Amino acid sequence: MKKMSAFISSVLMGSTLLLPLxxxxxxxxxxxxxxxxxxxxxxxxxxxxxxxxxxxxxxxxxxxxxxxxxxxxxxxxxxxxxxxxxxxxxxxxxxxxxxxxxxxxxxxxxxxxxxxxxxxxxxxxxxxxxxxxxxxxxxxxxxxxxxxxxxxxxxxxxxxxxxxxxxxxxxxxxxxxxxxxxxxxxxxxxxxxxxxxxxxxxxxxxxxxxxxxxxxxxxxxxxxxxxxxxxxxxxxxxxxxxxxxxxxxxxxxxxxxxxxxxxxxxxxxxxxxxxxxxxxxxxxxxxxxxxxxxxxxxxxxxxxxxxxxxxxxxxxxxxxxxxxxxxxxxxxxxxxxxxxxxxxxxxxxxxxxxxxxxxxxxxxxxxxxxxxxxxxxxxxxxxxxxxxxxxxxxxVNQPAHKETAAEVARKSITLVKNENVLPFNPTEKKLTLVTGPEIYGSTNFINSIASMVDEKSAGNVKSFTTSEDSTTTEIQQAVKLAEQADQIIVPTFSPSELPAGQAKLVKELQKTGKPVAAVSLGLPYDVKDYPEVGAYISTYSVERWGSPVPTSWKAAVDVIFGTQPGGKLPVSIEGLYPYGRGLTY
Structure with missing residues (x-):
């Protein structure tokens, strides 16, 4: 009680002395x-x-x-x-x-x-x-x-x-x-x-x-x-x-x-x-x-x-x-x-x-x-x-903290669909195209993912960023690049409803016959608008303000190139996939 009495006195008498309470x-x-x-x-x-x-x-x-x-x-x-x-x-x-x-x-x-x-x-x-x-x-x-x-x-x-x-x-x-x-x-x-x-x-x-x-x-x-x-x-x-x-x-x-x-x-x-x-x-x-x-x-x-x-x-x-x-x-x-x-x-x-x-x-x-x-x-x-x-x-710079974050991210990545498309082989020298939309005016999302693919894969990487609602011209450019590529990664993003241009981008790339893996950066419901895609991964990594969480993108790239996915859908995707869906290799 002495410490509390001293505290009360010091505070209420206006003293600068603040003793432990x-x-x-x-x-x-x-x-x-x-x-x-x-x-x-x-x-x-x-x-x-x-x-x-x-x-x-x-x-x-x-x-x-x-x-x-x-x-x-x-x-x-x-x-x-x-x-x-x-x-x-x-x-x-x-x-x-x-x-x-x-x-x-x-x-x-x-x-x-x-x-x-x-x-x-x-x-x-x-x-x-x-x-x-x-x-x-x-x-x-x-x-x-x-x-x-x-x-x-x-x-x-x-x-x-x-x-x-x-x-x-x-x-x-x-x-x-x-x-x-x-x-x-x-x-x-x-x-x-x-x-x-x-x-x-x-x-x-x-x-x-x-x-x-x-x-x-x-x-x-x-x-x-x-x-x-x-x-x-x-x-x-x-x-x-x-x-x-x-x-x-x-x-x-x-x-x-x-x-x-x-x-x-x-x-x-x-x-x-x-x-x-x-x-x-x-x-x-x-x-x-x-x-x-x-x-x-x-x-x-x-x-x-x-x-x-x-x-x-x-x-x-x-x-x-x-x-x-x-x-x-x-x-x-x-x-x-x-x-x-x-x-x-x-x-x-x-x-x-x-x-x-x-x-x-x-x-x-x-x-x-x-x-x-x-x-x-x-x-x-x-x-x-x-x-x-x-x-x-x-x-804030403890390596153990970063390792925990990476491990949780790997366990979160959800392989929702895979028709013999994934995993890509990181040792093969195949050309990978990474193409997708800018998010709230920023191209950093697609560029960052492309850089991660470049680090992971022995092959070369090309990236191409479209506008948020991909235009017909941009989609044609992406398809031309896809024709030169061996495999394709298409990140999509929606804070609520997926822009029609993004869905069309995935569909047109799928028509090239090349292996296509779509990756939702935001809500996991994107696949409803391009259900025919060969492979689909959910990362849950970007909210409606576009705050970036590259830890999750890195984990998604790891999964694309062979790391075992650990996530199960925490929501249902109406008409397509139930709550709890989560494939493994």
């Missing part, structure tokens, strides 16, 4: 009961000394703003020091050393701000810390992990991601995606989901939560109560799902219940209207969903964070300020204030004004502040707010 603190999820733990008493004493502005600050998570040198700028300092932000979400790409410097600077600003509380520093690290740290380890997307059918692989990926994230200054990851991808045309979830079966998504979700949290990083199950059956991207519009309560309870909620049972410390809301619960408001703003369903019915005691509030599903209809007040009153603990600085300040000011007017009660605010502080204590952020730059670089 975690050694004496209870390590529970911060639940309050009739008998208060030492940690609960500490939290309550801290709260009694906080101003309303400081409390509101703990309820807002702004995205950071950067200088040209990719360090946090003056606007970010103001958000932390003037508006008392208790957490941040970091975007952009930096190497490990710069990331550690960046996050340390954020923590220094917080340490020099009353009441000197450490920051929760978060990021979307769905396919590994690599998503924002350039020299970190890239892992397969979640659908690829689902294709392995191995919960251990899911946990190993989460463990390594957590170790690299924590070393570079992140203590909160917005992963895993617990959405069950039941809609093949879903424009935003897709390969970010483990698959279409509730049982698979549930087991993988629980495994990853343990992998993250046992290694010191807050995990987040998202997007509650399920974004897998939508046909609208909530970044662009407000989606609604019309299935009944039984479907909600049997298909979409179990992965979130599995997350709760696994001890998840955070759940993120979905900007989706769930008609079975609330026909008027998206989950993020609905008390029926967040308090009624998640808290009261499912028993979640942890922290609820909203998805980005600048997304059109929310911002366009309600505006940043009004939506923030609605979200907190609905049961959210932290409002993710992305968007521009004006929108972020609107969020802080609206919550402050609502508290002053009584629209937002002090009791409701204190409930959320308690959960935020409990999380900071549980993850020992008072003792360990800074990271070592050299250790950050070392952590």
């Amino acid at each position: 975690s050694a004496s603190a209870d390590q529970s999820n911060g639940n309050t009961g009739p008998v208060k733990s030492p940690k609960d008493k500490v939290i309550e004493q801290i709260i009694t000394k906080m101003t309303d502005k400081e409390k509101i600050g703990q309820l807002v998570m702004p995205s950071t703003h950067d200088t040209e040198s990719k360090m946090p700028n003056e606007d970010t300092r103001k958000l932390i020091q003037n508006y008392k932000a208790g957490s941040v979400i970091v975007y952009g790409a930096r190497d490990a050393r710069t990331t550690a410097q960046y996050n340390n600077q954020l923590q220094k600003w917080a340490a020099n701000t009353s009441p000197k509380l450490p920051l929760l520093v978060s990021a979307d690290l769905e396919f590994g810390t690599k998503q924002h740290v350039t020299d970190a380890t890239p892992f397969p997307r979640q659908m690829g992990i689902g294709a392995t059918r191995q919960a251990k692989a899911a946990k190993d990926v989460a463990k390594i991601t957590a170790l690299e994230a924590k070393a570079t200054g992140f203590n909160w990851n917005y992963s895993p995606v617990a959405d069950v991808n039941t809609n093949p045309a879903n424009p935003v979830i897709g390969v970010r989901s483990f698959g279409e079966k509730t049982s698979l998504v549930s087991s993988m979700t629980a495994a990853q939560i343990k992998g993250y949290q046992e290694n010191g990083v807050v995990a987040t199950a998202k997007h509650f109560p399920g974004h897998g059956d939508t046909s609208v991207d909530s970044h662009l519009g407000l989606a609604a799902v019309t299935y009944d309560r039984e479907t909600l309870e049997t298909v979409h909620l179990p992965p979130f219940q599995a997350a709760i049972d696994a001890g998840v410390d955070s759940i993120m809301t979905a900007h989706v209207i769930i008609n079975a619960i609330d026909k008027d408001l998206p989950a993020t703003l609905s008390k029926r969903v967040l308090t009624g369903l998640l808290r009261n019915e499912m028993g979640f005691k942890g922290l609820i964070v909203t998805d980005a509030m600048s997304m059109h599903a929310i911002a366009k209809e309600w505006g940043a300020g009004q939506a923030a007040v609605m979200a907190v009153n609905a049961g959210a603990d932290i409002v993710m204030a992305t968007g521009n600085l004006d929108e972020q300040l609107e969020t802080f000011n609206a919550l402050s004004d609502a508290m002053k007017s009584g629209q937002l009660s002090e009791r409701r605010v204190n409930e959320s502040v308690k959960r935020v502080l409990a999380l900071k204590i549980k993850y020992k952020l008072f003792d360990h707010r800074y990271v070592d730059l050299e250790e950050a670089v070392t952590a």
Whole structure:
């Protein structure tokens, strides 16, 4: 208790001395009961000394703003020091050393701000810390992990991601995606989901939560109560799902219940209207969903964070300020204030004004502040707010991490169809043509795969990149090149529906009579549009924003040239291939 007393005194008297708290603190999820733990008493004493502005600050998570040198700028300092932000979400790409410097600077600003509380520093690290740290380890997307059918692989990926994230200054990851991808045309979830079966998504979700949290990083199950059956991207519009309560309870909620049972410390809301619960408001703003369903019915005691509030599903209809007040009153603990600085300040000011007017009660605010502080204590952020730059670089460059990623990727690659086309022989000096579309204007995808083929094969390689929706002229050029080649690899990509030109490209190449292997880089459903292809491989490696995961492409090239494929379809391909399909050599 002496350490806790010293901590309380140092914080509340404004001293810069921050003595360790975690050694004496209870390590529970911060639940309050009739008998208060030492940690609960500490939290309550801290709260009694906080101003309303400081409390509101703990309820807002702004995205950071950067200088040209990719360090946090003056606007970010103001958000932390003037508006008392208790957490941040970091975007952009930096190497490990710069990331550690960046996050340390954020923590220094917080340490020099009353009441000197450490920051929760978060990021979307769905396919590994690599998503924002350039020299970190890239892992397969979640659908690829689902294709392995191995919960251990899911946990190993989460463990390594957590170790690299924590070393570079992140203590909160917005992963895993617990959405069950039941809609093949879903424009935003897709390969970010483990698959279409509730049982698979549930087991993988629980495994990853343990992998993250046992290694010191807050995990987040998202997007509650399920974004897998939508046909609208909530970044662009407000989606609604019309299935009944039984479907909600049997298909979409179990992965979130599995997350709760696994001890998840955070759940993120979905900007989706769930008609079975609330026909008027998206989950993020609905008390029926967040308090009624998640808290009261499912028993979640942890922290609820909203998805980005600048997304059109929310911002366009309600505006940043009004939506923030609605979200907190609905049961959210932290409002993710992305968007521009004006929108972020609107969020802080609206919550402050609502508290002053009584629209937002002090009791409701204190409930959320308690959960935020409990999380900071549980993850020992008072003792360990800074990271070592050299250790950050070392952590993300462990050869064992890269080997694990490569092994999981090999186990994920799914050979869906093979009519005596594969494997290609790597020792034969055959000319291989690699041709496929640019992805969001980039030719790097096809060029990178061609380079990998060149390294793998004793023969020569030619590559040709078409536009995203391959034109007739481009297809004719590809066919001419194919006539000179001995074997053909055709990557295709669709974030939702496959462009007609890509399907025609595969069909015309198949007509040449040469061995053709098509490789889906995104959703595994591409083969529906070119079912006559001789061989088809799914990699699940690129989502709707085009984030590259070359680890999976490398594994696919290995499989094409003889490595045994290990994946089984985590979704069904309607009319062609069932869930669980996966060929071997």
